[in-house]
Amino acid sequence: MFTVLVPNETKAGETRVALVPETVARVLKAGANILVEAGAGEAAGFPDRQYAEAGATVSADRAALLAQADVLLTVSGPGADDVARLKPGAIVLGFLKPQANASLFETMSARGVGGFALERLPRTSRAQKMDALSSMSTVAGYRAVLLAAFRLPRFFPLLMTAAGTIPPARAFVLGAGVAGLTAIATARRLGAVVEAFDVRPAVKEEVESLGATFVSAATEPVGATAHPNPIDVELGGNHAAGASGASGSGAYASELSQAAERAERELLARHVAAADVVITTAVVPGRKAPLLITGDMVAAMRPGAVIVDLAADSGGNCELTRAGEDVLAHGVHVLGPVNLAATLPGHASQMLSRNLSALLLHLVKDGALALDFTDDITAGSCVARPGAGTPA
Numbered sequence: 001m002f003t004v005l006v007p008n009e010t011k012a013g014e015t016r017v018a019l020v021p022e023t024v025a026r027v028l029k030a031g032a033n034i035l036v037e038a039g040a041g042e043a044a045g046f047p048d049r050q051y052a053e054a055g056a057t058v059s060a061d062r063a064a065l066l067a068q069a070d071v072l073l074t075v076s077g078p079g080a081d082d083v084a085r086l087k088p089g090a091i092v093l094g095f096l097k098p099q100a101n102a103s104l105f106e107t108m109s110a111r112g113v114g115g116f117a118l119e120r121l122p123r124t125s126r127a128q129k130m131d132a133l134s135s136m137s138t139v140a141g142y143r144a145v146l147l148a149a150f151r152l153p154r155f156f157p158l159l160m161t162a163a164g165t166i167p168p169a170r171a172f173v174l175g176a177g178v179a180g181l182t183a184i185a186t187a188r189r190l191g192a193v194v195e196a197f198d199v200r201p202a203v204k205e206e207v208e209s210l211g212a213t214f215v216s217a218a219t220e221p222v223g224a225t226a227h228p229n230p231i232d233v234e235l236g237g238n239h240a241a242g243a244s245g246a247s248g249s250g251a252y253a254s255e256l257s258q259a260a261e262r263a264e265r266e267l268l269a270r271h272v273a274a275a276d277v278v279i280t281t282a283v284v285p286g287r288k289a290p291l292l293i294t295g296d297m298v299a300a301m302r303p304g305a306v307i308v309d310l311a312a313d314s315g316g317n318c319e320l321t322r323a324g325e326d327v328l329a330h331g332v333h334v335l336g337p338v339n340l341a342a343t344l345p346g347h348a349s350q351m352l353s354r355n356l357s358a359l360l361l362h363l364v365k366d367g368a369l370a371l372d373f374t375d376d377i378t379a380g381s382c383v384a385r386p387g388a389g390t391p392a
Contacts, residue, residue: 002369004360005069006051007037007062011076015043015345018073018094020353024054027357031367033057035065044345070369073356080107088112089386091369093356095119095132098383099286105384114371114386116359119285122380130362130377132355134178139348140340141182141281144308145171148277149190151326151333153304157191168193172271173212174292174317175281176203179310183279184212195271199264215271268292273300278307280317288315295319295329303331312336 004027006019017040019027024034036051038060048058059065066085072078074094078086083104086092091114098105098117108115118132149156152169159166171187173180176198184207187194194212198204204214272278272293278301283289289311298307298320309321312335320327320334327334341348362377363369371386373379 001031001033001367002070002364003033003035003068004071004073005035005037005065006040006056006073007065007078007082008040009075010079010082013339013342014076015342016075016349016352017041017044017046017345018075018349018353018356020044020046020349021050021054021056022350023353023357024051024056027360028055030361030364032071032364035059035068037062037065041349044349046346046349071360073360075352077101077104080104083107083111083113086111086113090114091116091363091371091386093118093359096383108384112387113384114382115384116363116378116381117383118355118359118381120381120383121359122376124376127377127380130355130359132352135351135355136341136348137177137179137281138182138351139344140310141179141279142186143340143343144179144279144310144337145183145186145190145277147335147337148279148306148308151306151335152276154276155191156187169276170274171195171277171279172197172215172275173279173281174198174268176200176207176214177281179281180279181206181210183281184210187277187279188212192277195275197268197271215267265292265294269294269297269300272297275301276305278305279310280307281310282317283311283314289317291317291319293318298332298334299330301330301332305332307332307334309334309336310340313338 006017020041027034034056036056036058038048038058041047041051052058063085066082067087069086070090072086072090072092074092077094077096078092089112093116096115096117098120105115121127121130154169155166156169158168169192171192171194173183173194173196176196180196184194184196188211195215196207196212197215201216207214280292282292293307298318307318309316309318311317312321312323316336318334320329321336323336324338325336363371371378
């Protein structure tokens with residue numbers, strides 16, 4: 001028997017919960033005792049009574065709960081104070097931001113607390129059901145289009161009215177990974193004419209299957225230069241082999257030559273200028289996001305156009321993006337949303353709960369935690385070994 005704790009999240013603006021009531025029964029069957037801090041699921045639409053009905057124990061005493069936990073399931077990671085209350089040998093599962101939290105992992109290791117980061121899961125088919133990054137990219141792609149539709153001063157769909165015909169909005173999605181494909185599908189459902197850009201030819205079929213036009217240097221009739229090598233970016237959050245849009249070695253590719261990069265910028269400039277809505281999804285795990293849209297490109301857009309930059313939290317794909325802000329420049333709204341998944345906490349929590357529980361159950365055997373560091377999922381996701389005294 002081992003004890004799993006689902007706490008209230010302490011990060012400002014975080015409305016998701018790490019485990020939802022529907023998943024409680026699955027974890028209980030694995031031999032767990034589940035503790036839930038009172039109010040943990042309220043913001044996501046999961047009241048305490050639902051957890052109690054599912055078989056969890058609900059309590060408001062956070063310190064006592066932390067002291068009992070063998071496993072802490074968290075969305076955005078624990079604070080140092082919470083780590084200090086965990087017993088040696090306990091483990092933490094969640095989005096732990098390995099690149100930004102080195103000091104936290106040192107604290108965890110000094111305490112003998114282990115950490116398993118969802119961001120570090122290997123990109124394999126075995127780990128796909130644990131792939132929370134792709135799950136949250138799905139939410140982000142959907143919400144990005146809704147943000148754009150709300151801000152855009154015109155309709156998305158074609159409308160035939162007594163006042164005449166209203167033409168549809170034009171949307172341009174940069175990156176046909178998980179977030180990008182979801183954005184394409186959502187914009188199409190709202191009635192927009194959609195174009196999508198990706199340097200990987202393999203995603204063309206997926207883009208077109210959603211009703212969008214695939215844009216690449218190879219398809220441009222004027223001034224086009226085919227890319228000899230795709231750019232080294234993660235376009236839209238493909239975080240496991242077999243995820244939509246993944247291709248090549250883990251959906252990564254090699255660096256663009258300078259000539260190809262110039263051709264790419266010319267291509268993007270033409271399509272950005274023609275768009276009413278631009279959704280950018282290019283991120284580089286652990287590094288600053290690539291700059292795809294310059295200030296001059298924004299200036300060439302029509303007044304009232306909207307850019308939603310899903311890479312805002314890592315520097316932005318647009319030169320004018322400011323994380324967490326709505327910038328109005330040249331009459332164009334440049335939105336830099338952060339933690340979009342927290343704006344749809346019900347389904348985001350449901351998806352994350354399934355991912356986290358899959359990782360947890362992978363670490364359990366015969367009703368007890370069994371950490372096998374010869375396993376690629378266990379070793380790959382580990383950022384601090386329990387009781388090891390040093391970061392993983």
